[in-house]
Amino acid sequence: MSESMPQFPPDTSQQTYLAVQAIVAGRLYLRDKRVFQDSIHLPDSSGFRAPDFCFLIAHPTKGRILFDLGIRKNGKGYPPAVEKLLGIFELECEDDVADTLKKGGIDPTTINTIIYSHLHWDHVGDPTPFTNAQMIIGADAQPLWLEAYPSNPNGRYQELPADRPITYISFDPYTSTHPIISPIGTFEKAIDLFADRTLYLVSAPGHMPGHLAALVRVAPNSFIFLAGDTCHDRQCYDPGERLISQENYMDLETARDTVTKLMRMNREMDEVIVVLAHEKERDGTMPVFPEELGTWVVNEIRKRKASRSLPTIVSTASLILTNYPLVFQERYS
Ligand SMILES: [Zn+2]
Numbered sequence: 001m002s003e004s005m006p007q008f009p010p011d012t013s014q015q016t017y018l019a020v021q022a023i024v025a026g027r028l029y030l031r032d033k034r035v036f037q038d039s040i041h042l043p044d045s046s047g048f049r050a051p052d053f054c055f056l057i058a059h060p061t062k063g064r065i066l067f068d069l070g071i072r073k074n075g076k077g078y079p080p081a082v083e084k085l086l087g088i089f090e091l092e093c094e095d096d097v098a099d100t101l102k103k104g105g106i107d108p109t110t111i112n113t114i115i116y117s118h119l120h121w122d123h124v125g126d127p128t129p130f131t132n133a134q135m136i137i138g139a140d141a142q143p144l145w146l147e148a149y150p151s152n153p154n155g156r157y158q159e160l161p162a163d164r165p166i167t168y169i170s171f172d173p174y175t176s177t178h179p180i181i182s183p184i185g186t187f188e189k190a191i192d193l194f195a196d197r198t199l200y201l202v203s204a205p206g207h208m209p210g211h212l213a214a215l216v217r218v219a220p221n222s223f224i225f226l227a228g229d230t231c232h233d234r235q236c237y238d239p240g241e242r243l244i245s246q247e248n249y250m251d252l253e254t255a256r257d258t259v260t261k262l263m264r265m266n267r268e269m270d271e272v273i274v275v276l277a278h279e280k281e282r283d284g285t286m287p288v289f290p291e292e293l294g295t296w297v298v299n300e301i302r303k304r305k306a307s308r309s310l311p312t313i314v315s316t317a318s319l320i321l322t323n324y325p326l327v328f329q330e331r332y333s
Helices: 097-103 139-147 252-268 294-323 325-332
Strands: 019-031 047-059 063-067 111-115 134-138 166-169 190-192 199-203 212-219 222-226 272-275
Touching: 019 097, 019 212, 019 294, 047 212, 134 139, 134 212, 139 166, 212 294, 222 294, 252 272, 272 294
Parallel strands: 063 111, 111 134, 134 166, 222 272
Antiparallel strands: 019 047, 047 063, 190 199, 199 212, 212 222
């Protein structure tokens, strides 16, 4: 028996679709040796500049959601243990996510929910302007707070403002507050956050404990997959011939397994477009806030379907030419 085709839950008859907008919340320098296994012997000077994407998602009844907050403004305000590591990243962040929203007429206090893909400094950003947001974090990240700054002056993770409610997303059926969907596409586990098939939080472990991806339904049978730091470069999942580095993934074996799932999703599922948090090929080619991504996603899906069917057309044409040369000779000679 061949493996069944991976699928997402289909649209319902009254399906809601969400508006997604990408925001570049800074840029940073990534070293090749921390991105690609084939580069671990390269010096720090070998690397590339990458964007730090976060996403604004608008739900008609659940309000505004941010997926990650990117870098803090001008790279300032991190715990001392993080600050001393930042030089190598050559951070650039004139406008943080709150600034960009304000310039676009969106008051940060109107954000209802912040979803963190994981708790690294370049994704946590500065949550202080989002005074009315509840936070959503992968449950496996919860123990990281035990050593967080400033309670622990040497902590690398920064405590969130004390008044923000935090919901921890567990993919263990015994502790999960939501029913577990399994499988979802090529991934093993997800939850339907609003129970309306609009936004799925997908377990994408390996890089950091509790690492989450988000699958968002933006148009009929059309999705965007916000993959966070599942990997740090497109070549690791598309076409996927470069392995992720042993230097930047807390559970390397699990992380490589997660990247394989992402690679299969990209290769086998026409209806989804993947975006990594640091995908440099998307920087300047993917529309950003205040533009919306829905039409772009639909067009990217259409382009990909066309490019995938092209080899079939070409091979069919060559088959005809090979088998019926006389027909063409008669007509064109
Ligand atoms: Zn990152």
